[in-house]
Amino acid sequence: MLPAGFPYIKRRLITAAVLVPLDAFTMCLAPSGAFGKYQLCTTPFMRYSNARVSEFMIAQEDEDVKSEISENETLEEICLNTAKNTTLSIQEDFMPNHYVTFTDVVREYHSGPVPVRAADGISFSLEKGKFSIIVGPSGAGKTTVLNILGGMDAASSGTITVDERDITRLSKRELCSYRRDDVGFVFQFYNLIPNLTALENVELASQIRKDAADPRSVLNDVGLSHRLDNFPAQLSGGEQQRVAIARAIAKNPKLLLCDEPTGALDYETGKGILELLQDTCRDKGVTVVVITHNQAVVPIADRVIKIKSGKAESITDNENPMSVSRIEW
Ligand SMILES: Nc1ncnc2c1ncn2[C@@H]1O[C@H](COP(=O)(O)OP(=O)(O)O)[C@@H](O)[C@H]1O
Numbered sequence: 001m002l003p004a005g006f007p008y009i010k011r012r013l014i015t016a017a018v019l020v021p022l023d024a025f026t027m028c029l030a031p032s033g034a035f036g037k038y039q040l041c042t043t044p045f046m047r048y049s050n051a052r053v054s055e056f057m058i059a060q061e062d063e064d065v066k067s068e069i070s071e072n073e074t075l076e077e078i079c080l081n082t083a084k085n086t087t088l089s090i091q092e093d094f095m096p097n098h099y100v101t102f103t104d105v106v107r108e109y110h111s112g113p114v115p116v117r118a119a120d121g122i123s124f125s126l127e128k129g130k131f132s133i134i135v136g137p138s139g140a141g142k143t144t145v146l147n148i149l150g151g152m153d154a155a156s157s158g159t160i161t162v163d164e165r166d167i168t169r170l171s172k173r174e175l176c177s178y179r180r181d182d183v184g185f186v187f188q189f190y191n192l193i194p195n196l197t198a199l200e201n202v203e204l205a206s207q208i209r210k211d212a213a214d215p216r217s218v219l220n221d222v223g224l225s226h227r228l229d230n231f232p233a234q235l236s237g238g239e240q241q242r243v244a245i246a247r248a249i250a251k252n253p254k255l256l257l258c259d260e261p262t263g264a265l266d267y268e269t270g271k272g273i274l275e276l277l278q279d280t281c282r283d284k285g286v287t288v289v290v291i292t293h294n295q296a297v298v299p300i301a302d303r304v305i306k307i308k309s310g311k312a313e314s315i316t317d318n319e320n321p322m323s324v325s326r327i328e329w
Pocket residue numbers: 109110111112116117118136137138139140141142143144145
């Protein structure tokens with residue numbers, strides 16, 4: 001069986017990785033040529049330690065070693081049984097260009113009498129500049145995952161990397177700048193400041209971020225150039241959400257994280273917002289993650305991560321994502 005949460009195997013050949021036994025429980029995959037960028041891949045590699053060799057289609061180049069390895073050995077056993085470093089070719093998408101990775105992430109809440117595992121060892125990855133949807137029933141752990149990714153909550157254990165940085169190891173100060181500079185958040189109920197106009201709400205974002213986009217031009221991009229001086233209460237739900245999206249993208253964030261962005265909107269308005277998010281991803285190259293409980297919208301995403309009981313139940317890539325106008329629910 002493949003490790004849960006990693007079904008997105010692309011079968012790309014990673015040649016000549018060297019398997020180095022460290023001790024009984026840890027091992028590393030040292031780079032050799034093909035992916036020199038990775039100095040140490042302990043964490044992703046650990047995911048595979050219990051998987052059988054046959055599942056990884058190890059193409060052995062060194063015939064001597066090949067004869068020593070039985071198809072049923074796990075990678076961990078190979079490490080332990082092979083005295084010297086072993087050079088293997090492994091057909092597997094290991095994750096060199098995964099922009100975001102969650103590996104065995106657990107988030108436990110202890111506020112009630114019984115601890116709740118909102119994230120229960122979840123693993124997945126997201127690609128740069130792609131549109132990903134996290135879908136699942138209420139209580140599945142979607143918001144928990146997004147808040148951890150956005151640096152608003154911390155994992156109890158596990159590893160989260162964003163653009164090759166392990167965000168679980170950031171100091172308070174670093175986490176603060178990560179939230180401020182790298183993440184744009186869009187919430188179900190917009191969270192605009194009621195006594196500031198649309199323009200001023202967006203200017204807020206550009207004031208805290210050095211490389212911010214021009215607020216007027218971003219508001220124009222979301223179709224609100226005629227509503228700059230209106231207060232939130234004078235705007236429709238859809239317009240308020242457009243301001244919230246403008247505020248998030250004005251920061252030029254690495255990640256645009258949206259928690260049920262259409263949850264408070266009617267059908268047509270919701271579609272308009274999804275269209276705007278899809279366009280933002282396509283036109284500006286922003287990495288967009290949208291949470292929804294609406295299974296019907298998943299064909300519009302490049303990658304769909306289905307969450308159930310705090311775990312990734314499935315991860316699917318759409319080769320040809322549909323445009324929002326073509327879906328109905
Ligand atoms: N701060 C918290 N304290 C205690 N339990 C929480 C907290 N946040 C979320 N939970 C629990 O974790 C589970 C997942 O919640 P959540 O991530 O909000 O799910 P979703 O967004 O998929 O509806 C739920 O059972 C919820 O009650």
